[in-house]
């Protein structure tokens with residue numbers, strides 16, 4: 708049986724050729740990695756949850772006019788996406804101090820930041836995805852000044868949307884990472900949110916208890932990762948129907 712052509716395999720996802728030119732199929736694996744893939748595990752069900760959650764966030768963004776690569780979900784583990792030229796930068800937005808920001812600058816984890824902070828990391832596993840400045844990005848041609856302005860604007864809109872959605876279900880969006888891609892429409896470039904948005908790439912803390920509901924559960928051995936992601940999906944009402952009966956977001960009082 709002919710299988711779709713594999714275009715790229717990463718740590719948590721595989722990209723296959725799509726059914727039409729300009730499209731790809733994105734497959735979500737159960738693999739989890741941390742610390743630049745030095746820590747690895749397979750977590751049953753993670754791919755299914757992230758496929759659903761990324762669909763939920765990306766289609767919500769599309770609906771409010773923030774362009775993304777997402778077209779539609781195909782099945783439990785796959786979604787149809789637009790093929791983009793990935794800009795080789797990870798764009799991180801932070802609302803509260805945590806992770807590498809706390810470590811680098813000595814700011815206590817959980818401290819509210821005076822304003823959202825946008826950071827860029829150069830996507831290069833061999834270098835460990837180093838933090839880079841706008842000067843580096845322009846000088847080395849990873850993106851143009853116009854791209855940078857558009858990326859910051861896009862990242863802040865994603866931050867407002869995600870923060871609001873998560874707040875509605877009692878979860879604090881501490882920080883997150885997105886990747887951004889370029890598509891061409893009649894010879895004009897346009898930037899869109901690409902890759903995935905899921906608890907793999909966000910820090911999500913329960914507002915009341917501070918419980919971590921994201922990949923830090925795996926990074927820091929804090930418990931069962933699939934259970935944490937299931938809790939996020941349950942609150943947002945996006946669990947697959949064969950797993951739960953929840954169909955709408957549940958407001959946490």
Ligand code: UDP
Nearest residue numbers: 799805806807808882883884907908909910
């Ligand atoms: N992040 C990510 N992929 C990476 C690095 C970071 O998704 O390769 C996310 C991470 O989950 C967190 C945010 O980006 O939500 C900020 O991460 P940080 O710079 O604090 O790095 P970390 O502590 O994860 O090393």
